[in-house]
Amino acid sequence: MNVTQFFSEHSSEILRATLEHVWLVGATMLLAVAIGVPLGIIVARKPWLSKPILGSANVAETIPSLALLGFLLPIPWLGDRADRVAITALTLYALLPIIRNTAAGITGVDLAVREAARGMGLTPRQILFQVELPLSVSTILAGVRVATVLTIGIATIAAAVGAGGLGEFIFRGLAMVNDQLILAGAIPAAILALGADFLLSIMERVLRPAR
């Protein structure tokens, strides 16, 4: 049985796993952006908080993924459902590039522009939302893009705690020494990663402010 045949015979199963994978990654990215962008703003605004925030995000990055899932399992509410554990772990990995790029985007805003904004009487809030964030959008999106591609790959580990996704095929394939099963997980994951990278790179270009 060749790979194409395998794919067509198991198409519904592969589709279900792919959708699970998309759900895991999508939920992770929503959370990571919701947490990472505000943290990035804090890093840019309050230099004394930048070390602890970036340091913690860095440390999270260095924990081996299987170990991180293991650490999260016994935590009361989180451990109740496998996808909660997986999404939490993935979010921790996705934070660093988003925090770093948000901070870089904001600190990269032209000093003259910021000075003019202050001098014109914009409040710090207005400077953030009307000047700094719009001018950082493409840099922030570049961070989101890196994080998304990274997350699509790491999310295959989620199957280890029973959270589903394309990792199921990979783990099964490894256990059964079946290359086709491994490919059934790896190929859609690679396609997802390429697709996400492509879409986000287009968004990045469209939203880049004129210079």
Added chain:
Amino acid sequence: MSDAAISGAIGEPIIEFRDVGYRLPDGQPLLGNINLSVRRGETLVLLGRSGAGKTTALRLINRLADPSEGEVLVEGRRTVDWDPIVLRRHVGYVIQDTGLFPHYTVEQNVSLVPRLAGWPELQIRERVLGLLALVGLDPGIFLKRYPHELSGGQRQRVGVARALAADPPVVLMDEPFGALDPLTRAEIRGEFQAVQKRLQKTIVIVTHDTSEALLLGTRIALMEGGGLKGLYTPQEFLQSKEPVAAAYAAQLHALANFERGR
């Protein structure tokens, strides 16, 4: 009293510096013992070399910085008693690199402050058209352009229009023509004089260019090493015996002699 006679029709003090000093957070002094008043309708030039404290003095007026000693008053009220946001919207501000928002069109840049102040849409529109015409830009061509699609001179004009947008009684200009080539610079200066004649704003300009100071200023405040060396009308400045002022004047004379010699 004789001071008032010199400046003619010019009115009451609108900006005052009283024994003002300013230090950086690390204690390094940038300004000391500044006493100065700017009267309604006059154009005061802060002249001096780089590092003389001109820009710092300017930033004390719209509360981008607060004095470490003494006080700065705007319309009779200490700047530290003003809400900084209210004060800054009350005072126009033009800087050398214009600081136009690169993601906003000319129209959005100019209309920003009136919009924040909640003007009705129709009035904002009218105001933007009027201002662009005032600074010599055809609204039909420039309204929808982005700053990167403008020349240096055009950007500077938009910067001036933006500073005037909410019709502030006071306008601060930090090296407004500094980044321009000499010809464009002369052209915009001329237009600036014409505009000022019409609007009668109170203006404080920072420059290190002597001829610009003499051309534009009703009075010149000469600054050196964080202190105020003297206050002159353009006439007095040229005849001053004060060493620093005399050095500036001598440099102008040398240029004039060089031209005559050719």
